Amino acid sequence: MRNKKQLLIEQLDQKLENFKNSAMVLVPSKGWVNAIRTSLNMTRDQLGTKLKMTKGAIQKIEEREASGQITINKMRDVGQALDMKFVYGFVPNKGSIDNLISVQSEKLARKIVMRTNQNMKLENQGIGDEKINETIKDLAYEIKREVRKSLWD
Numbered sequence: 001m002r003n004k005k006q007l008l009i010e011q012l013d014q015k016l017e018n019f020k021n022s023a024m025v026l027v028p029s030k031g032w033v034n035a036i037r038t039s040l041n042m043t044r045d046q047l048g049t050k051l052k053m054t055k056g057a058i059q060k061i062e063e064r065e066a067s068g069q070i071t072i073n074k075m076r077d078v079g080q081a082l083d084m085k086f087v088y089g090f091v092p093n094k095g096s097i098d099n100l101i102s103v104q105s106e107k108l109a110r111k112i113v114m115r116t117n118q119n120m121k122l123e124n125q126g127i128g129d130e131k132i133n134e135t136i137k138d139l140a141y142e143i144k145r146e147v148r149k150s151l152w153d
Helices: 002-018 020-024 032-039 044-051 055-067 072-081 097-122 128-144
Strands: none
Touching: 002 097, 032 055, 044 055, 044 072, 055 072, 097 128
């Protein structure tokens, strides 16, 4: 039976699925606002009129976007003025939130088991590689199922 956390993870992964292809899109060097505005053959004055701003303010918007210093709200405003919808999201490097949690769970489990085994070896009570790997797998499963906060330490 899936627990509530697992269900939330699955739902989030479904939402993020739509963003996977966007990870392949390269942001234009001068930013999206400049690229779209110039592709539409729109001047800064014209975009400024739509946003009730000056040409200089539009230039600042383009510069801020290109340098990563623009707000999400400002990008939404510009998108609306361009008759476009501004969207943003995250694309997990590991393919999904579930995979991200699996990798982190395995790392944490390995750290815990290896530290414990090291202490046991000092007392001549160490366990073999097969048992270590089985223990790591079991502990990783438990950590993932609980989505422990310690996963991110």
